[in-house]
Amino acid sequence: MLKIKNLHVKINENDKEVIKGLNLTIPDGEVHVIMGPNGTGKSTLSQTIMGSPKYRITNGDIIFNHTKLNDLATDERARLGLFIGMQYPTEISGVKNVDFIHAAMNAIKPDNQKVSVLEFMQRLDTVMDFLDITEDYTNRYLNEGFSGGEKKRNEILQMMMIQPKLAILDEIDSGLDIDALKVVSKGINEMRDNNFSSLIITHYDRILKYVRPDVVHVMMDGRVVTSGDYHLAEQLEAGGYANLRDLLGIDAKLVDD
Amino acid sequence: MIIIDDSIKNLNDNYQYGFKDNFNPLYSTGDGLNEDIIREISAHKNEPEWMLKIRLKAFKIYKKLPMPDFGPDLSDLDLNKIRYFQRASDHVSRNWDDVPDQIKNTFEKIGVPEAERKYLAGAEAQYESEAVYANIKKEFKEMGIIFSDTDTALREHPDLVKKHFGKLVTPQMNKFAALNTAVWSGGVFLYVPKGVHAKIPIQAFFRINAGRTGQFERTLIIVDEDASVNYVEGCTAPNYSEDSLHAANVEVFVKKNAFCRYTTIQNWSDNVYSLETKRASADENGTMEWVDGNLGSKVTMKYPSIDLNGPHATGTMLSIAFASNNIYQDTGCIMRHHAPHTSSNVVSKSICKSGGICNYRGTIRMNKEAHYSKSHIECDTIIMDDDSASDTIPHNEINNGDSEVEHEAKVSKISETDLYYLMSRGLSESEATKMIIMGFIEPFSNQLPMEYAVELNKLIDYQMEDSVG
Incomplete structure (x- = not known):
């Protein structure tokens, strides 16, 4: 279970507070969605949960399965079972996708449970088939020259190989065509079980047609302002964020106002 | 006589190959250098008179030439304390059984893979000043390939040696090229006859094993018309207490339509001055490629060059340099375009950390006749910390109106986002x-034979060990 209590976060570069007292709980086995207008701190939240060095927590706690994450390094969080599908996966030249994924799988496993090359290749084949990923993916360099859609598929491929306990998916649906969106959704649904939970960050409700969330949260100005089931997303789509803001009587400035 | 005390082994355990054998040279000229010693070296080898003349002339030039006035500081290098000649064993071994056990043990310790001995064409191990082991596969002999140490070649193929020796690397080029010419010993001679393609890499393994031992290999490679060869040499050196000099000269002749790739991996221990002179020529439509990795030493100054003499000749320099713990790597290359439609490509990758310095120092020269030629230079450096430094010092000279030179240089730290x-x-x-660094050098390592790539990865892995807290 992920528990975030009264979280305040600043961006290191400009010392600006972006998350301003956020509370969020994601029980095991549930898929939660965070929606919200631009510039409201959604990506900052996801990066902060994963421990990006670009942000710092000034107040509050992030607790995952009884372990306080605040001061843990990113790799330590990954080894606790956290995963982030990034909005802009970085390109690393010279590192083969296949080697990286194998290393990543083994990095979170104790010495006596390392995955052999054969076992790994078999699993990789299965997952790649499942995600309609072409064979040339493996020998290409990590994300180098990948299209936006290929990068997102690659994030889902990594997630399915690594089998995290909690996957934060930051705008995993942006820039995807319908086919890719379906594939990505298929991957997320395949992961769903009692030991897996997910936090999906998105602007649009279209991914929610394929991945039915347990809870939808709306974030504005660094806080979760309302939560509900997936009907909330439909309501947002129809009325827009400004409408919801006024409905809730919140004094939050939207970037595009 | 040098007997290395076991205690020296323990002086610095940080160095991966920090061991040495109890090694006893059969013959040595002692410290320092004068004309008598040069005569003695030549006489000891029963050399023809013309070679002695070349040596003596080079010695005169050596005395006149100044030390390099650029790059690393060489003032701690005491040329009077170098042992200019010693002999490990009297004969070049023709098969593995004849190789002394102690030397076999050394290979065992370095981990020269068994598979290499089996599959590679021949292993020639430079132990002290001469090759002690030379194994040429039968089919190579049948193909007419001559592969031996240079001393043997001088005895058995004097005309071939005389025709090429010193024609590319002249004593006038620099002080250490002159010194090598005066006192050279050992090294590899390789001749690939017309139209012959040596399909598997020909490999030699060099190392230094005793303090104060000057290493002056002289390597001469001739790839005749329409022939091709892939030559690989690797160096690892054990640790010892005194500074040591390695001043090799390498000459490679690539004739019309021929191909040569010369791959070197050097990992000298951190007290070695590696001051080498390498020069190749490529005739019409010929291709010369230097693949050069410098991972160790105290100071390396090495600028392999290629003379593109014939139309459509191509030259490539692909290099990596790794400098840590105050190592100074001053490397680069020189491309001399003398003919039309010639092209050269330079990719230099360097990594420095913990006070290491990596410089790229290169020259591209397009002569008047080199119409429609082009050159591309790419220098990438990763600086791992604030104690380390890197400089790119390109020198481009274009003496005609229709040639192109492109230069790209990039210096960066390891990206926080990537990490x-x-x-x-x-x-x-x-x-x-480590993964980012391995990726960074991948364009280099993927050009190496498998065993070398594995070894390189191990070395980098080891050297990166202490790089992060």
């Missing part, structure tokens, strides 16, 4: 750093 991405998948900072 974060890898760490978000559970890799520790140190594993992530």
Whole structure:
């Protein structure tokens, strides 16, 4: 279970507070969605949960399965079972996708449970088939020259190989065509079980047609302002964020106002 | 006589190959250099008179030439304390059984893979000043390939040696080229006859094993018309207490339509001055490629060059340099375009950390006749910390109106974003750093024979060990 209590976060570069007292709980086995207008701190939240060095927590706690994450390094969080599908996966030249994924799988496993090359290749084949990923993916360099859609598929491929306990998916649906969106959704649904939970960050409700969330949260100005089931997303789509803001009587400035 | 005390082994355990054999040279000229010693070296080898003349002339030039006035500081290098000639054993061994056990043990310790001995064409191990082991596969002999140490070649193929020796690397080029010419010993001679393609890499293994031992290999490679060869040499050296000099000269002749790739991996121990002179020529439509990795030493100054003499000749320099713990790597290359439609390509990758210095120093010269020629230079450097430094010193000379030279240089630190991405998948900072570095040098390592690539990865892995807290 992920528990975030009264979280305040600043961006290191400009010392600006972006998350301003956020509370969020994601029980095991549930898929939660965070929606919200631009510039409201959604990506900052996801990066902060994963421990990006670009942000710092000034107040509050992030607790995952009884372990306080605040001061843990990113790799330590990954080894606790956290995963982030990034909005802009970085390109690393010279590192083969296949080697990286194998290393990543083994990095979170104790010495006596390392995955052999054969076992790994078999699993990789299965997952790649499942995600309609072409064979040339493996020998290409990590994300180098990948299209936006290929990068997102690659994030889902990594997630399915690594089998995290909690996957934060930051705008995993942006820039995807319908086919890719379906594939990505298929991957997320395949992961769903009692030991897996997910936090999906998105602007649009279209991914929610394929991945039915347990809870939808709306974030504005660094806080979760309302939560509900997936009907909330439909309501947002129809009325827009400004409408919801006024409905809730919140004094939050939207970037595009 | 040099007997290395076991205690020296323990002086510095940080160095991976920090061991040495109890080695006893059969013959040595002692410290320092004068004309008598040069005569003695030549007489000891029963050399023809013309070679002695070349040596003596080079010695005169050596005395006149100044030390290099650029790059690393060489003032700690005492040329009077170098032992200019010693002999490990009297004969070049023709088969493995004849190789002394102690030397076999050394290979065992370095981990020269069994598979290499089996599959590679021949292993020639430079032990002290001469080759002690030369094994040429039968089919190579049948193909007419001559592969031996240079001393043997001088005895058995004097005309071939005389025609090429010193024609590319002249004593006038620099002080250490002159010194090598005066006192050279050992090295590899390789001749590939017309139209012959040596399909598997020909490999030699060099190392230094005693303090104060000057190493002056002289390597001469001739790839005749329409022939091709892939030559690989690797160096690892054990640790010892005194400074040591390695001043090799390498000459490669690539004739019309021929191909040569010369791959070197050097990992000298951190007290070695590696001051080498390498020069190749490529005739019409010929291709010369230097693949050069410098991982160790105290100071390396090495600028392999290629003379593109015939139309459509191509030259390539692909290099990596790794400098840590105050190592100074001053490397680069020189491309001389003398003919039309010639092209050259330079890719230089360097990594420096913990006070290491990596410089790229290169020259591209397009002569008047080199119409429609082109050259591309790419220098990439990763600086791992604030104690380390790197400089790119390109010199481009274009003496005609229709040639192109492109130069790209990039100096960077390891990207925080890249590290974060890898760490978000559970890799520790140190594993992530290593992975990024391995990726950075991949364009180099993927050009190496498998065994070398594996060894290179191990070396880099080891050298990166202490790079992150």
